[in-house]
Amino acid sequence: MIFGKKKEIYFDNAATTPVDDKVVKAMMPYYTEKYGNASSQHLLGQEAKRDMEEARRVIAKSINAKHNEIIFTGSGTEANNFVLKGLYFWNKSAGTGKNHIITTKIEHDCVLNSCRWLETQGAKVTYLDVDEDGFIDLNKLKKEISDETLIVSVIHGNNEIGTIQNIEEIGKICQEKGVYFHTDACQSYTKVPLNVKRQNLDFMTLNAHKIHGPKGVGVLFIRGELRREIDPLLHGGGHEYGLRSSTENIAGIVGFATAVKIARESYVKDMQELRDYLIDEILKIPKTRLNGSRDKNRLCNNVNISFMNVEGEALGGYLNAYGISTSTGSACSSHSLEPSHVLKALGLDHAAMNSSIRISISKFNTKEEADYFLKILPGIVEKLRKMSPVKL
Helix, strand or coil: CCCCCEEEECCCCCCCCCHHHHHHHHHHHHHHCCCCCCCCCHHHHHHHHHHHHHHHHHHHHHHCHHHEEEEECHHHHHHHHHHHHHHHHHHHCCCCCEEEEEEEEECCCCHHHHHHHHHHHCCCEEEECCCCCEEECHHHHHHCCCCCEEEEEECCCCCCCEECHHHHHHHHCCCHHHCCCECCCCCCCCCCCCCCCCCCEEEEEECCCCCCCCCCEEEEEEEEHHHHHCCCCCCCCCCCCCCCCCCCCHHHHHHHHHHHHHHHHHHHHHHHHHHHHHHHCCCCCCEECCCCCCCEECCEEEEEEEEEEEEEEEHHHHHHHHCEECCCCCCCHHHHHHHHEEEHCCCCHHHHHHHHEEEEECCCCCHHHHHHHHHHHHHHHHHHHHHHHCCC
């Protein structure tokens, strides 16, 4: 019998993070005392607007942007949809002839599904391959850019395998070629330095709930002069400079900015150490494989491992019985029985794809939790391999 005393260990922080107590404290007054609508002219409304604009400045400063280049959205998914669809339809209406989008095969589902839908509307989309570690070929990117290319959209830190793309080099290529560059930085924000000027970014997606902020609030950075070249998805009262109508989620916005303010480089270093410890110890189990890159080119909180001859869902189920929360891939696609499109893009075979789990840590995780996990894991793997009809 492998089941023992059950703990509660959360290793699924790439799906969402627990909200920091400091963030909760900062948000609470906006539910009970400071509940004004930021569009209202009375005192409560103007107080809400003032605090929203301060939050906008905090987030803008963190990425070296101007405060009016920050557009609040309801999620990272909304921001990704907004930039791709909004740009495409503005250019279609304007007759610019720019109808080509370049992205990668390892993007978040919201980018891939937006691109597939845009193809039904007349867009041309190139999906770049990646190498076995998850990196795109920069020379291939250069060759794919044409006079019709509108935008290049490349995820910064991959949500499944943690690979960090060289967005500064991608930004230089896009600038030289005269095409727009967008990155989804939801997973990398506050973990990897972001500077929209140095990295030549025209658009960038961020969200709060991956950095110990609340769910239901995201950001699209839009480089100033490009605001007039993107059609809104939501029409209404003209909020967010006329680009995203909806009464602003002030509590969530304040919580987002608070999460940014309390982020520390020391937390990143601690997570890197714990990540490397987990990787080194897990790979001592025979017939295991790390998916994605290593060291500085990997998100500080991401571990993705394939265990040969072990079904990933079963492994996750046994770990859950011990109170250890992990994932077999992106939470946004966990309802699907299809293998991970990210692992498929790496060239893994079907068995390796289906034998993977993702362990994603946060600043709140400890070495004691890692040690407990590492104590439990080998026995579960051994048990599942003995149960498997296919022998090693």
